[in-house]
Amino acid sequence: RAFFKPILNSAPPSPTKRHTKISVIGAGNVGMAIAQTILTQDLVDELALVDAKPEKLRGEMLDLQHAAAFLPRTKIHASVDYSITAGSDLCIVTAGARQIPGESRLNLIQRNLALFKLIIPPLARYSPDCILLIVSNPVDVLTYVAWKLSGFPPNRVIGSGTNLDSSRFRFLLADHLDVNAQDVQASLAYMVGEHGDSSVALWSSISVGGVPVLSFLERQKIAYEKETLENIRKEVVESAYEVINLKGYTSWAIGYSAANLARSLLRDQRKIHPVSVLATGLYGIDGGDVFLSLPAQLGRSGVMGVANVELTDWEAQQLRNAAATILEVQSQLEI
Ligand SMILES: NC(=O)c1ccc[n+]([C@@H]2O[C@H](COP(=O)([O-])OP(=O)(O)OC[C@H]3O[C@@H](n4cnc5c(N)ncnc54)[C@H](O)[C@@H]3O)[C@@H](O)[C@H]2O)c1
Numbered sequence: 001r002a003f004f005k006p007i008l009n010s011a012p013p014s015p016t017k018r019h020t021k022i023s024v025i026g027a028g029n030v031g032m033a034i035a036q037t038i039l040t041q042d043l044v045d046e047l048a049l050v051d052a053k054p055e056k057l058r059g060e061m062l063d064l065q066h067a068a069a070f071l072p073r074t075k076i077h078a079s080v081d082y083s084i085t086a087g088s089d090l091c092i093v094t095a096g097a098r099q100i101p102g103e104s105r106l107n108l109i110q111r112n113l114a115l116f117k118l119i120i121p122p123l124a125r126y127s128p129d130c131i132l133l134i135v136s137n138p139v140d141v142l143t144y145v146a147w148k149l150s151g152f153p154p155n156r157v158i159g160s161g162t163n164l165d166s167s168r169f170r171f172l173l174a175d176h177l178d179v180n181a182q183d184v185q186a187s188l189a190y191m192v193g194e195h196g197d198s199s200v201a202l203w204s205s206i207s208v209g210g211v212p213v214l215s216f217l218e219r220q221k222i223a224y225e226k227e228t229l230e231n232i233r234k235e236v237v238e239s240a241y242e243v244i245n246l247k248g249y250t251s252w253a254i255g256y257s258a259a260n261l262a263r264s265l266l267r268d269q270r271k272i273h274p275v276s277v278l279a280t281g282l283y284g285i286d287g288g289d290v291f292l293s294l295p296a297q298l299g300r301s302g303v304m305g306v307a308n309v310e311l312t313d314w315e316a317q318q319l320r321n322a323a324a325t326i327l328e329v330q331s332q333l334e335i
């Protein structure tokens with residue numbers, strides 16, 4: 001207070017708005033892209049970074065702190081000690097082992113399960129009321145693992161799921177239909193199911209400017225066949241591999257998509273996002289606890305509910321097939 005003098009008869013400060021805190025676990029390509037986007041969008045009062053590599057972690061923290069003059073005021077700190085995450089409203093987990101070329105999916109999951117056994121329990125202990133947002137891959141299985149290890153209710157354990165798939169899908173669809181992605185964005189262009197190679201495009205739910213996409217294509221005399229729509233879906237997968245082949249990792253799109261989820265959660269936006277949620281009991285998915293992406297309403301309490309979208313029989317069957325595949329993998333895990 002040495003630098004400021006109170007004005008005459010000034011009233012005591014009113015109670016400030018609730019302090020919000022996000023912790024990002026994993027200060028790699030994805031974690032730092034998410035951190036940077038959260039800072040530029042002024043989403044929180046405090047940002048904590050955790051990683052297993054202390055020097056890399058300190059370097060990333062200092063580099064972000066040095067941008068303070070250009071950013072909204074946010075407390076940025078970092079540690080290898082999970083106590084730094086205490087009192088978080090949201091913990092975003094991007095830590096994970098990278099898939100070794102040729103490595104089996106199950107082996108990668110086993111390695112990431114071992115990491116999650118070190119990461120999730122301290123997060124839950126230091127922030128027992130937080131929301132967990134899992135980004136690490138394979139995200140659907142690791143979201144289930146985080147749910148089991150944390151002991152949290154399922155509405156507070158969310159996977160980024162097909163949120164990134166859907167944003168790529170909307171970009172490609174807008175490009176193909178020669179419309180602005182925001183128009184497609186405003187409509188319900190979702191991909192659902194298992195994140196990655198086998199996500200399902202909900203064509204029946206897509207409209208552009210309020211017009212169902214299938215009749216939009218007919219009106220625009222854009223010749224389309226089933227395979228044209230499937231080709232756009234395949235482009236979502238191919239674009240992920242193209243980015244990896246060109247730059248070796250992906251960061252900006254997942255950074256913006258995860259920060260967009262953080263905004264909906266912490267600002268209680270009650271917006272609908274395709275994210276990985278406990279899907280058991282929906283669309284005939286049974287046989288065990290499984291997380292899959294569905295259009296879910298997100299607010300301050302986490303998942304508020306799943307949108308009751310009409311699925312074609314084929315779409316619902318794809319979801320059940322994905323659930324069966326994931327349950328088979330989960331049956332081999334010792335959590
Ligand atoms: N869900 C999606 O749409 C999506 C998109 C892109 C990437 N990803 C996934 O995000 C994950 C991270 O990708 P990346 O490119 O940032 O990888 P990266 O290797 O750059 O970063 C991972 C970080 O995790 C850290 N780490 C490892 N073990 C840790 C532990 N026990 N505690 C704390 N930190 C630990 C590493 O030190 C590293 O800095 C990968 O699993 C990737 O597949 C998911």
Ligand SMILES: O=C1N[C@](c2ccsc2)(c2cccc(Nc3ccc(F)cc3)n2)CC(O)=C1Sc1ccccc1Cl
Nearest residue numbers: 099108137138164165196197236237240241244249250
């Ligand atoms: O944009 C990405 N990049 C990754 C990536 C980032 C750093 S190294 C690999 C990617 C890119 C391409 C393939 C792929 N496959 C994969 C599958 C299961 C895993 F456990 C890990 C990776 N992963 C991780 C990932 O999930 C994505 S989104 C993505 C991936 C495949 C198909 C469609 C989409 Cl929308």
